[in-house]
Amino acid sequence: MNIQLIHIPKIEDPRGNLSVIEHEVVSFDIKRVYYLYDVPAGAERGGHAHIQQRECLIALSGSFEVILNDGKTEKTITLNKPFEGLLINEGIWRELKNFSSGSVCLVIASEVFEEADYIRDFNEFLASKN
Template sequence: MNIDIIKIPKIEDPRGNLSVIQEDILPYTFKRIYYLYDVPSGAYRGGHSHIAQKEFLIALSGSFTVVLNDGHETQTVTLNKPNEGLLIHEGIWRELMDFSSGSVCLVVASDVFDEDDYIREFDEFLADHKS
């Protein structure tokens, strides 16, 4: 499956740790950053795929589960470390769920929002990924 777990450098300091995301961490130039928070218990986010956009997800606080599907197999990843992220390449269906109380999901995207880049229907996604 076309995903990667990427370690974000961690600078340890007794006053508090620091991690930095800059252009040498990700294999793309990022153009948009957004975050999910206050997700109610039992709710899920995502439920789509991107045609061209890549996204890097980080659990800044708390934890959540990402269920991924490439049209042939499903993989589940739990994110719960602020210095580790999940790089989701284009063409991967994602659903985010099981958000812990107080969790924050940061997303670093390769492009600005473009509705035409989304596949929002799972059946359409599967039809595009049959080989």
């Protein structure tokens, strides 16, 4: 599956830790950054794949599960560390669920928003893999 868990550099300090995300960490030019928060209990986010966009997901606070599918294999990854990111390349279906209370999901994207880049129907996604 075309995903990768990455370590985000952490500078430890008694006053509080600091992590920095630059081009070298995510391996793509950063064109958009957004975050999900106040996700109600039981709600799900995602439910799509991208044709070209690559993303890095980070649990800045709390935890959530990312269910990934490449058309052949399904895998679930729990994100719960602010110094760990999940790189998701194009062509991977993703669903985010089981958000803990107060969780924040940061998304760093390789492209600006373009609706035409989204595949929002799972059956259409599967058909695109054949």
